[in-house]
Amino acid sequence: MKLILLGAPGAGKGTQAEILSAKLNIPTISTGNILRAAVKNETPVGLKAKAFMEAGALVPDEVIIGIMQERLAEADCANGYILDGMPRTIAQAEALEAGNIDIDVALSIEISDEVIEARMTGRRTCAACGASFHVVSNPPKVEGICDKCGQELSIRKDDQPETVKNRLKVYHQETEPLKDFYKSRGKLKMVDNQPTIELTTAVICETLGI
Numbered sequence: 001m002k003l004i005l006l007g008a009p010g011a012g013k014g015t016q017a018e019i020l021s022a023k024l025n026i027p028t029i030s031t032g033n034i035l036r037a038a039v040k041n042e043t044p045v046g047l048k049a050k051a052f053m054e055a056g057a058l059v060p061d062e063v064i065i066g067i068m069q070e071r072l073a074e075a076d077c078a079n080g081y082i083l084d085g086m087p088r089t090i091a092q093a094e095a096l097e098a099g100n101i102d103i104d105v106a107l108s109i110e111i112s113d114e115v116i117e118a119r120m121t122g123r124r125t126c127a128a129c130g131a132s133f134h135v136v137s138n139p140p141k142v143e144g145i146c147d148k149c150g151q152e153l154s155i156r157k158d159d160q161p162e163t164v165k166n167r168l169k170v171y172h173q174e175t176e177p178l179k180d181f182y183k184s185r186g187k188l189k190m191v192d193n194q195p196t197i198e199l200t201t202a203v204i205c206e207t208l209g210i
C-alpha cells in the first residue's frame with residue numbers, strides 16, 4: 001500500500017500515520033520529522049529549511065524532492081509506505097509521478113480551521129524521536145515526557161498561534177489543490193475528522209477497506 005495522507009497542519013496526519021504504519025507494517029515517511037531532525041543536527045538541508053519552517057512557510061520544492069527521492073529508495077520502502085506531509089505542492093506530486101511512484105490512495109482528513117487553531121495550542125512533540133501528543137486528546141503517560149523514548153516534550157515553534165494561521169493559509173493555497181489533482185486520477189478518498197483519535201482511525205480503516 002502506497003498511501004498519501006493529506007489534510008491541514010494539525011489534522012492528525014502524523015498520529016493516524018503512526019497507527020496505520022503499525023497496522024499495515026509499512027513505514028511512515030514524514031518530511032516534517034526529517035526536516036526537524038535536519039534542523040536539530042544543523043545539516044546543510046536543515047540550515048536551508050530552518051527559517052521557512054519557523055515562519056510556517058513551505059520549504060522549497062527542490063529540497064523536499066531531494067529528501068523524498070533518497071528516502072523512498074531505502075530498503076524498508078519496498079512493500080509500501082505512508083507519506084505524511086508530502087506532497088504539499090502540485091510540483092512535488094508531479095515529481096513523484098515523474099519518478100514512477102505510483103500512489104494507491106491519497107486520503108484527505110477534513111477538518112475546519114477553527115478546530116485546528118484550538119487543537120494546535122495543545123500539541124506537544126518530542127524533538128528526539130518525532131512522536132506527537134496532545135494535552136487533552138492524547139496525553140503522554142507522564143506529563144511532559146515522551147512515552148516512546150523518555151525525552152522531554154516541547155511545543156513546536158511553528159505551533160504558535162500566528163504561525164498556525166500562516167500555515168493554514170499556505171495549506172489552502174498550495175496543498176489543498178492536491179485534492180483535485182488526485183481526484184482527477186481517481187485516487188482521492190476523504191474522511192471527516194472525528195471527536196477522538198480512535199473514531200478517526202475507524203473511519204479511515206473503513207474507507208481504506210483495511
Ligand code: AMP
Pocket residue numbers: 009010031032033035052053054056057058059060064084085086087088089092158167
Ligand atoms: P509538518 O510537521 O508536516 O507540519 O511540517 C512542518 C514544516 O516543515 C512545514 O510547515 C514546512 O515548513 C516544512 N515541510 C514539511 N513537509 C514539507 C513539504 N512536503 N514541502 C514543503 N515544506 C514542508
